[in-house]
Every structure is written in structure tokens, then in C-alpha cells.
Amino acid sequence: MTSQRITKLHHDTFEGIRHLDADGNEFWLARPLAKVLDYSEYRHFLPAIDRAREACRNSGQPIANHFEDVLEMVDIGSGAQRELPDVRLSRYACYLVVQNGDPSKPVIANGQTYFAMQTRRQELADDAKFARLSEDEKRLAIRNELATHNKHLAAAAKDAGVATSLDYAIFQDHGYKGLYGGLGNKEIHARKGLKKSQKILDHMGSTELAANLFRATQTEEKLRRDGVCGKQKANQTHFDVGRKVRQTIDELGGTMPENLPPPESSIQQIESAQKKLAKTKTEK
Secondary structure (H helix, E strand, O other): OOHHHHHHHHHHHHHHOOEEOOOOOEEEEHHHHHHHOOOOOHHHHHHHHHHHHHHHHHOOOOHHHOEEEEEEEEEEEOOEEEEEEEEEEOHHHHHHHHHOOOOOOHHHHHHHHHHHHHHHHHOOOOHHHHHOOOHHHHHHHHHHHHHHHHHHHHHHHHHHOOOOHHHHHHHHHHHHHHHOOOOOHHHHHHHHOOOOOOOHHHHOOHHHHHHHHHHHHHHHHHHHHOOOOOHHHHHHHHHHHHHHHHHHHHHOOOOOHHHOOOOOOOHHHHHHHHHHHHHHHHHO
8 A cells, every 4th residue: 555545544534533513613532533543542542642731731722722521422332331531632632642642653644744734624615625735735834834843843952952053953954864864954955956045844845844744743742751951862862753754654655755856846936926826816
């Protein structure tokens, strides 16, 4: 099975356990989500939910708006049911949960992409429009998400002891080397045929951007969760997470990021084209 088919299968599964309440608000329940995310027992999934609650608090969002403790009737066999504690999760809560899940599980990576794209999906009128979302639109959505998370990553790195601009450049290079099989910033530029002034992230397709988004979010979480202290340990953490993401891509049969060709248009060119299009529509 190709990586695209596996990704679609995972995304369809996340969609299959989505619920709508009486007011049309979407939500997911933690117990079915835990099974989809390949947790053998619900109790093993609870720490990820706790970390997601904390991440929600740190983001300034009211926890009660995204996490609701509920009792759900669950089949226990022979037609019998009983009430078990569960958690009703918003889309944003699910996104935080997969960020804080076990990065060794391939389904986690696709879960993160799915819930990240839900943000964009809610802005669209219907599923048909989402199905026609262009590659350029996907790139813009994920690139904007990555820009936000890179700020969070920089803050986490600073807390770990990555103090100066040079320190942070070295820290970022370790992440790239883990994900790109030993290639750092300069080597990636050369491999992709980019100029020194061109930012790598602005010349990536949606698949490559998604891999880097996963690298950034998982590194931030691991730095904070493990209380990493010191530049060398922070650099090693970033490298290890990048390598784990690379391993996941390999397990899914995907193309290694260094072998993905750069798109014809940069993010800036796409943004410029969209602004011109919007201006043209306004003038009509």
C-alpha cells in the first residue's frame, strides 16, 4: 500500500469517528480515538490527554471549551452496556492530543496532518470544495501552521538553553540532519538547487512541509515534557525527533524529504498571486 493510500485510510478513519452535536458542533470521543491511534489500552492514552490539556492552557485557550469529561454507555458484551468515563474533544483538542501522542506510531503523523487540515476545512463551504483544495492552498495552510509552531519551538529551545541566534541555527540544523539523513541547511539548499537567500520552508511541497511540521511540534513537546536542559541535549533531542519522523516516512513507504523536488512557485509567489486575484475580483 502506498503512503498516499495509507494517509487516506487514516484520514477516512478519523472522519469516521467524528460526531456532531445538536447544534452542529463537531467533536470526537477519547476512547474511540485512542483505538484509532493504536493505543492498546485507554489508560496508556490518558497521559497524552493530560499533556494536551496543559498545552491548551499554555496556549491561552479555555480548557472547558475543548475538553469535556463525560460518561458514555459502552458495550461490554452479550448485549450489556455500562457507563465509562470518556472525554469529549474538540478538533483543536484532538490536534493537541496527536501532538502529544507517541511519535513512534505512524498513524500519529497522519493524525496531526488530518486535524491541522481541519482548521482550513472549517473555513470552506462544503466537503466538495475541500476535496478540490489545491496543492498551493495546502502548502499555504501548512506553512502558516509551521510558522506559528516554529515560534513555540524557538521558545522551548530558549528555555532549554539555546540562547543566541547562532545557537538556534545550530539547533535547527540538527533537526534537519535527523529528518534529511544527515543533510544540514547548506546541504539541503545545494540538493534542492536553492539560493542562499531562499528559505527552505518556502520551497517545499505540502508533503515535505507536513513532515517538518511534525518534526517541529514533536520536538517542542519533547523538550518541555522531558525538561531538557543544555544546548547539546536540546540539539540531540531535535536530531532524534527528526530521525524518528524520517523512520516513520520510511515505514510508510514514502519518499525521503531530500528526494522531493521543490515546487515551481515559492510561498511568496503563491501569496502574491492570490493577492492579485483577490484585487482583480474586488475591482470587477
